Amino acid sequence: MILPITHENMEARRWPVVTLVIIAICFVIHSVVAATERSQTRDLNALVSQALAYHAAHPYLKTRPPLDEIVGYRQLPLLAEKPRPEKAPDDEEALARQQQHFDELGLSVQKTIDAFPTRRFGYVPARGDVLGLVTHPFLHGGWLHLLFNLWFLWLCGCNMEDRWGRAVYGPFYVAAGVVAALVHKLLGGSPNVPLIGASGAIAGALGAFLVAFATTRIRFVTFLRLRPIFFTAPAYVMLPLWLALQITYLMLAPRNGVAYAAHVGGFVFGVVVAGVLRFSGVEKKLDDAVEQSVTTMQDPRIVEASDLITQGRAAEALVLLDELHAEMPSSIDVQLEILRATKMLGQRAREMAAYARLMQLYVRAGEADGALALFREVRAEKRLLELPAATLMQMGQALDGAGFPRDATDAYEAVHRNNAETLLAVKALIAHAKIAARLGAIEEARALFTAARESPFSTKELDDAALVELEALDNRI
The missing domain is CATH 1.10.10 (Arc Repressor Mutant, subunit A)
Incomplete structure (x- = not known):
């Protein structure tokens, strides 16, 4: 098993509200459903035991769904003792009464099964209900199922929400789940088995991530003889490989309990939507809109902090700026003022942290000139070694890519010094x-x-x- 741990673009310009709400809803729903279904399972087992015992005593009775799939299943450990079988009665009315009673037991079993939340709100292909198309991604079959799904969602969903904005990402996530369920039905998903789990919708987010962040390097862990092995690889390598594996599993074992078709359908949907948004120019407009929403050029509190620094009251300004930074961690304007304040106060560690954060923000915004100016300022002060190694590596890559190879070598040299x-x-x-x-x-x-x-x-x-x-x-x- 290979598991993603993190990737190099984990920062966002604002809180991923939609992603966090989805995660919270899934946790709450699973907590309630798990408790509810534990009780329902006890009731179901009692009914099934009663039906099995009655059929064991009357083996000549006809079995109908759902009991036809249960009777004779020897591995079902529900009967402590098997009753002695009786002979079929000669009286047709008596036989009909026995059959009716057995059928009623079957109906009670089916009614209890249908009352399970995972069946009521999961997507059952044979039922074809619209509600299940929307609700099935919020249901899970166990805590591990839930945790693995939501970890994948956290790794890719936050970035897509940050890139497209909440108003687009939310409906996209729901649509990806719907498409995944329909593809699951189209490609032969078990007609009477409910589809549950967010993996189809999350696969849509993974497909979109591949288009939007193709070169992002992802850190993975795998285990060899219980020993963890870590490695990194770009999204454009690992995500297509994951899709290929899902297609292979779908062809080899289409009904082994994992909705591979939903994974494939969701992923392809995400790639198509992200591709259309990118090549139509809509993605850039959405990204610019997010950037504008977090821009604080006109925020009066920044103006106030700047004035305080100018007046020599940097300590007061820094208190205000810390509050602003907590609200807007990706604001270049806030970081510039923090840099001014920490310089005035002589807080060297915080000053270098502000330099590092600003360089990262400028690189992310595609403003290599701003990052270069700050880098050369730190270098002129002979303080490159005080910058975090990760920031220096990022600067080396950005400066080399922007056509400043000699500056890039200074960054790399500071790392391997x-x-x-x-x-x-x-x-x-x-x-x-x-x-x-x-x-x-x-x-x-x-x-x-x-x-x-x-x-x-x-x-x-x-x-x-x-x-x-x-x-x-x-x-x-």
Whole structure:
């Protein structure tokens, strides 16, 4: 089993209200349903035991649904003692009364089954009810089923809500669940077994995530002999692989209790919707609308804080700015004022935290010039090593991509300065070496690649990548 843990775009511009509401609703509903169905299961078992005992005593009676699927199922441990079978009565009226009683027991069993919330509000393909199309994603078959689904939702749903906005993401999630259920029915889902679980709707969010965040690197964990193994891979590799596995399982075992068809239908729906929004330009408009909703250029509290700093009352301003930061953690304006205040107060740690946060926000907003200006400011003060390594790596990637390779090498060098003491530093060594090779500094590149390979924190994947690059350097000489 391979499980996603996190990814590099976990930050959002505002609280993912829709995603949190969905998670809360699922938790509340499952808590109630689990308690309700425990009691109903006891009642059902009592009725089934009574029906089995009656049929064991009258084996000549005809069985009808749902008892036809229960009678004779030897592994059902509901009968403590099997009664001695009787002979069929010669009196037709007596036989009819016995059959009627047995049929009534069957009806009672069916009525009890139909009263289960998972059956009433799950989507039963043969029933074809509209309500079940909407309600089935909020029901789950157990706590593990619920937790796994909601963890996947948290990893991708927050980003899609942040990208598209609440007004679009909410209806999209519901629509993905509906489409997933219909595909499940179309591709031969068990007609009388209720479809429950949010996985179809979440698969829609995964498909949309693939389009919107294709290059995002996701961190996974798997287990080999109970030993955890961690690795990262981009979304454009892992999500199509997941879809391929769902299609394979659907073809090999379409009715093994997992709604693979719903997963495939939801995922494809998400890819199509996200693709249409992106290539039509609607996605950018939605993203801009979200950005505008969190922009605080005209917020009077920021103006007030700025005035306080100008008056030399930075401590008072910082109290106000901390409140604003809690409300709007992605506001560049708030962070700029926090940077001013912490500089004035000489709070070096908070000052560097503000620098790091601002660089991340500028990179995310696609404003490389703003991030570069801050980076060069910190470098001029000889304080690059005070920035978090993750921020420096992000800056290295952004600056190199924006056409500032020499600035990028400074960022990478700050990460691996301490002899590659972490896995991140090994990656920085390799990234630095690639730029050096590109700029013609062959010996420097060779030394960096070699250092990466010799680091005890490297991995086989990184060693192989460095070796390939070293061989390429040899071919250039």
